[in-house]
Amino acid sequence: MDITKQNYYWWNKWSGAAVIILIVIAVPVFTIFFKIFEPPGNSWKHLSENLLAGYFLDTILLLFGVAFFTFLIGVTTAWLVSNYDFPGRRYFEWLLILPLGFPGYIMAYTYTGMLDYAGPIQSFLRNTLDIQVTGSLLDIMNLPGAIFILSITLFPYVFVISRSSFLQQSKTLQEASALLGSSRWRTFQKVALPLARPAIVGGIALASMEVLNDYGTVKYFGVNTFTTGIFRAWFSMGDATTAIYLSAILMLFVFTILYLESLQRGNRQFGNANSLTKPLERVHINWQKKAVFTTFCTVLFLISFLIPLIQIIYWVILTYEKVINYDFFLLIFRSFSLAAGTGVGVVILSIVLLYALRLSPFKWMKNVTKIATLGYAIPGAVIAVGIMVPLLGFDKWVTGIISPGNIRLLLSRTLFGLVFAYIVRFMAVGYNPIDSGFQKIGIHINEASRLLGKGSTKTLWKIDLPLIKPSLFSGILLVFVDVLKELPLTLILRPFNYHTLATKAFDMATNEMIAESANAALIIILTGIIPIIFLNRMIRRKEA
């Protein structure tokens, strides 16, 4: 019998706070929604007649290209490491996750620098072998190049998810398939792949969101997607309404992907009825196959992580004396405190939302608080536009009351807008670990404290939070890393004279200082690797 719930009113300070948080977080989406009904800006006609078709084409080709290659690479590697035993397998399980630490734009200009006319590869060919490469052979600054770059940085999403799906699959099913005479390949095709489908599609959907969010890579390579279109409308044409129209179209892409993903998942359960299935036993293979598999994984790791990393370290060695000075440390300090501050902010808001949910007697509250996490699917440029417009409106309103005719910028010139935008974009990243933390400890311990006469705040502080400390920590860490890497949103909303490591690296790279930019890039990458190793350990522990 649920005694405690009767003492809880459906409306309390927690649910009140939660409602306010949800409304504020939904601001960018609402802004864009309402602005679509305004008449188009003056650049819209020109843009829709001459450029819109190109935006559609490039965006769609990029999406399909990256989806195809992340699928191919991610599923193949996942199948190899979860099914076969070959030298290095245990290492590849986590080495192949590391490319996630490379932001796409850094990968993009690292490869550009390596393949450039004056880069190491062409110089070697020309000076040592007397071969001058011409034409498109080593040219990476185009659509196929962008597909390549985004595929090698995003395939780990598919790899991680399909690997754990393959590992969870019952051995019994695959054994049954083998006993009925299927080859390994046929078993993969007919049993393992269909069972893993929801997971794989989920991974590809995640990668697609990142593709739509990307600005740095496509801008650098001259690929015209909707994100670059938003920047062009917003900055070059100074036309906010057109930027919002483009944002709205981009959002349609996002919702289509989310819809297709949920459609294919349906209501079916793909899990195992019997949780006590034996883990799959790895197949022993002859040495030729071993050699092929090891080579494949090694080459992939070299291309997607080690070679670009070595190039970056080499550039750092060349340039650190010029770049590393007081200002550089100030830059690191600012970026880190901004990222840490946002991490803490996201975690506090997540706690309020989830605690309201925890105390609520209604099941549907779960779907309401989920709204807060939608930002992760919305491209950064869209969020930035959706926040800039209301902030400017607010500034004009307030200063208009205080001294009419003398409009000053208050919020829109500060870090407030930027942190607000980060919180909207990365709420899900902090919310999910805390959600699972709360679920793990269950509600009874909280109810016990309440029955013993403690208030809801005191219970949260004394009982709930100490118990989910690891979740709080990983929430802050994950948000921290994402903020550090973030580019498009920061470029639009940063205050004057304010750089983060990401904007500085991008700025230097686009100003033909690729080698100098490597210093900031290296810090971003190394910081990005920490949570990957950390999370992998947690997964390992679970598997063991």
Add this chain to the structure above:
Amino acid sequence: MLKTLKKIVLGAGLGMFLFSCQSNDENIVNVYTHRHYEADQQLFDKFSEQTGIKVNVVSASADELIQKLELEGAGSPADVLITVDAGRLFRAEDKDLLQQISSDVLEKNIPEKYRSPSGKWFGLTYRARILAYSKERVNPGELTTYEDLADPKWNGRVLTRSSENIYNQSLLASLLLANGEENATEWAKAVLGNMPRSPKGNDRDQVKAVAAGEGDVAIVNTYYIGIMLNDSNAEERKAAEQVGIFFPNQEDRGTHVNISGAGVTKHAPHRENAIKLLEFLSEAEAQSILANINFEYPVNLNVEHSDLLKSWGDFKADEINLARLGAKNKDAVMIFDRVGWK
């Protein structure tokens, strides 16, 4: 409840308002600049030394600075906007972000064609958009004008960057003014057809593509050649050494040039200091530093050119006032978009 909320919001707003109304009699000048060269900082330091005025610098891309000036309106702390290309300065003027300045010093130091007729912006250095040709495969005698690049004999040989670049926009604007919209459109279409690859990369990439044999003639700004010839990477230097420099249209209107320039912002809180800074930058001493940093031509006629510029020889520059190119920028962009020059 609502009343208290309104009070709180207004109170906080008032606080921020007072905070943002810092006193304006400080001896400073706030510069929004698109240039990011270390030597610019040395120049500002020298200015502070001479005048006791502290220079605060905010650097970002030109489009960003213009857009932020616009958003800030009367509340902007900026005094001076420094950027490259008359197209951008014109855009800032067009959006009413700059104010008219009349200064004998500026008028004496800067030739008329390099400043806005309204006195709202002033060129500081200029650069020519020239043809860099392969010394191996092109006889300089073959080269004549920009218009000639549309000729079928250049099929598969012309290289240049994307139309998003302001330098190409201004070049097309100058062709548009010289030959009319129809001819300019035909020209853009034909040049696009003569390219061996789609337009991409920056000016340096075009020079390297000539060195690699992808094409024979590249449309680039002079100072890029200078930067490449002095690069720390030997491969960059070698690439630049393989191209020759040709100043087109010497027989008619002259080679297209553009400027880096500055203006005083409309709501400049430190107007006098801003004018002092511009005057300082137009004087011979600063001019020679400013121009030499980046292998550009100083606008001040009393300043000697650097050795590299001398080695390229004198040339006739297009005499058109650059403000007129700015006014045609939008039309040029639309032509590029129409003919599909990315």
